[in-house]
Amino acid sequence: MHVYDYAVIRVVPRVERGEFVNAGVVLSCRAGRFLEARIELDEARLRMLDPDVDLDTVRAHLAAFAAICAGGDDAGPIGRLPARERFRWLTAPRSTMIQTSPVHGGRCEDHATMLERLLDTMVRAPALRAPRA
Incomplete structure (x- = not known):
């Protein structure tokens, strides 16, 4: 079991x-050397809050989360920081x-599975959730 931290990404x-509108989740686990953000923006729900929202701008800002999590020069100066600092x-x-x-925070064995579970719980509308096994 690994300790992890997560936050819900909101627009x-x-x-x-x-x-x-909850649009994604970012999950970090130092011991598992894991940092990832997954985005699933429900644009129709967002438009209900603001019909004039600039979706291209929102998409670009959300994409930056995934890029910063991946790290490296393509993610700019923040992308070159250690993973834990990028999460912070x-x-x-x-x-x-x-x-x-x-x-x-929480504990899990598989970070990818936990990230999927958090998306189901915190981001996806009930009709869009993955079927439970």
Whole structure:
């Protein structure tokens, strides 16, 4: 079993209203040397909050989460930081269109399976969830 931390990635199209749509999850495990973000934006739900939201901008900002998690020069200066620092940077509180929930923790054996489970629980609408085995 490995200890992990995660945060839900949220899109807040009109920051002044404080309404958001959960759009993904970022999960970090130091012992497992794992850092990954998965994004599944429900654009129809987002448009319900703001019909005029710039989806191209939102998609670009969400894609940056995955790039920063992957690390390397293509992710800019933040992508060159150690994985744990990249996670802390991604989950730092901010008042912008893309925000994260507070960081939560847990234990798991398989990070990819846990990330999928968190997407089911926190991001996907009930009709879109993977069937339970």
